[in-house]
Amino acid sequence: MAAEMVAMQTSSALVRTDAPLRVLDGFGGSMRAACRTLSPRTSEELSQMLARANDAGLSIALRGSGRSYGDAALGSDGLVIDARGLNQILSWDPVSGVAEVEAGVQLADLWKRALPDGYWPAVVPGTMFPTMGGMAAMNVHGKNQFKAGVFGEHVLWFDLITANGSTVRASRERNPELFHAALGGAGLLGAFARIALKLKPVESGRMKVGSIPVSSFAEQFALFDELREGADYLVSWIDCFASGATLGRGQIHVAHHLHANDDPRAVESLRLEEQTLPAHILGFPKSQLWRVMQLFTNDFAWRSVCLAKYLAARLAGRKHTYLQSHAAFAFLLDYVPDWRRAYDPRGFLQHQLFVPDPAARTVFPEVLRLLQKHGTPSYLGVLKRHKADPFLLSHGFDGWSLAMDFPIGRDGGARLRAAAREVTQLALGAGGKFYLAKDQLLEPAQIERAYGAKLDEFFALKAKVDPRGTLQSDQARRLFPERLRALTSARAK
Template sequence: MAQQAQRVVTQASTRLQGWAGEASSSCRLIRPGSADELAAEIKAATKAGVSVCPRGGGYSYGDVALNEHNIVCDTSGLDQILAWDPAEGVIDVEPGVPLHKILARVIPESWMLPVVPGTRFPTVGGATSTNVHGKNSFAVGNFGDYVTEVDLLLADGSTTTCSRQANQELFRAAIGGLGLLGVFTRVQLKLARQKSPAVKVHRWTASSLEAVLSSVAEAAGNGNDHVIAWIDCFARGRSLGRGTIHAAKHVDAPLPDGTVERDLRLPQTRLGLAGVNLLVVLGRLIGGPIGMRWVSALKYRFDGRRSPPEILSFPAFNFLLDRVPTWPRMFRHGFVEYEPLVPQKEAPAAFRAMIKRSQELGVLPFFGSVKLHRADDFLLSYSMDGFSIGLDYALSPRKSAVFVQLFADLDRIVEDHGGLVYAAKDHRVAPEVFRRMYDVEAFTEIKQRVDPTELFQSDLYRRLIRAEKNG
């Protein structure tokens, strides 16, 4: 074991990024291939006096899975489905299993993951640690609501089983706990019965922000299973916040053979990777403010045409951006997706103020989206009965000071309206703001009990949680 500890200490540094491309750190990357190897690495790190940060697929936008000058534990080697009960819809997996692997296994047997984010590539461990949500949060809640049991490897080397019946407090803190309490070695999920992977998708436009929010709420209450709205952040005046609503309902409809399998695979083009890279080049050409203003206006006009509903596979509807997996490379200097969540009644005023402030400072989001959520009971969970708005900003070194001002202003707007920032997509909110939004004190009390030496850390932990504790 002394040799193992020495190997960890001398692990060569690797430059890792958050998925949005702005946050990055020089980390010591390890990749255990089994639970036993993981336990040995944790023990070695403890002896070496270095901290450990779990990392799944690397799809957190900011610094959740970065750990400057310390260890990042890539769990993608722990990618086995441990048990699957198709009669009950219960599946046990290792933390590195990507969501698409589960979908490929269970869809043919008429089951579905109840909650998935907008990409199929995150791992179960990452989805559990950040308690991800989907376009159906208003109806079914978040990912953690379907985690029935976890095995958590703690700092002292022991593994504890947590559920709503056993170790409930640790269970509520670990789900959405950003990997700061331990490393999941097993996650058990309860899946949803689904006769068909087909969805019927309706699309229509709304001429203002208030009309968009009203339409999303109405669609959510009319039996649709998934609802999301695209927002035109370039429109002004009475048209500010206009957009397109996409509502999908699961239907028992036939799909051509091989449709789901195709939609779960990596995208292919006639030009192969060159075709995908060509899209990146084109995106850079039209991705400036003038180009995106025209794209947004044309999209709104196109979406307003009367069109019949579409029948799509659920993966095709939900994982739209996966068709261009390199799309973040369209932004030379990275991007920020600012995605706050505010109470439903506060959303019209809060979102209007945020878009207007962006327009006033001349840094408009190139993309905006709105979703409706419901609350859960996890300790650091990004959840409430309310609306979220995702605002995507292409960064520029020439406007770095403007962005600092903008995000500080947006944080104030969100806080004034009783909202939350999204830790999985953040790397710049001030610790005092984060503390007022989340119950950091209760979380750190639990961490002190299960990780008194602070073995499990990340750049986010030192920036937001440890900073508050030491302050």
């Protein structure tokens, strides 16, 4: 670190860059770094910290809840600003559904505030713990991306604190270039301080969910095509161990919002107590379930778990529908606290491939075949449909994504990385893109090929708002070494 022991005086606290090193990780648990962390409580403190670091030639990585899987929120070279202290919902209008929040507000706090008034966030990821700043920086998508687009499409404006500490307001009308680049810009253009977003009205706290067993990839794609028009949410689990004629088998979940007159308990179901996730699953207390899962995290046992899940879906049949609360449907992955620990001690790797339609229909089956050939099957496969959006580093387009979770093997992931590299090349060959929140293994040439001239535009803007290259995460240094070097050489001058 260039200027260790530099002391930074903020309005309310003395923040030293020799704060003790703390090991932070990405959600996958396989990427960690010893970091020095600053924890501002107000946007003024955040602004002063950025300005001081910028003046001192230190790099800054921004961090929310650390729910991105890899190194996007790690900063081993410099300082990490943990924005969770900026946790105020500044205003909530139950008539218009507009919320103005600080960047460290957790999604859980926002939906709990809005649902009793009949609103739900228009886009949510599979967990309720990310912060608004983290969601904006990654421009997250949900199980309704094909319909609602990405998070940024529901943002009205934001205040971004740039590297020199100044605050810039951006919206579709005001600083539109910055608006469309910072949303999805992985925290490399500035720190979100405040965000105004519009939530969507809901008449019931429950949705009608259908689960449909699917016997092959061909059936997956055909059913998505059939259901997409009328569905509010659509997502499929894929058994990545199945092969041959059953390659791509799994279970589709399709959900529809309920109108008040379709649900006799519409009003009661908006109450928070109706949204709690179950305390026990299959009779086990949830808090310990990851230990049971750990016993199954080997190829043989997990193959059996997937087979059992698929057979259970078949048994329930195609007409299986039920009512489910928004929280239970949206945040399935939060059912089991600490589930990621089932992959301890080496952690796991998530890789999400985005491939345009129709190429995905041949590429995704090929991806699963290739992974099986390498002996590195994914333990979880999730298929989603996507649409294009107007953001500069968007991962969305008219196409599909396949997200996969892989345990890191005893070889430290060497075999997996080789297989994932081939899979990545396959996606790239079909015009594929990737999602920085899920990235743990891309190489500079791969990201450059995926985003091409968009990166020139993005870094030209970064040169304006962060000319010394102060904002950079470990991920940015891994993916954009040359582009960052060009900027940071300006620091030395």
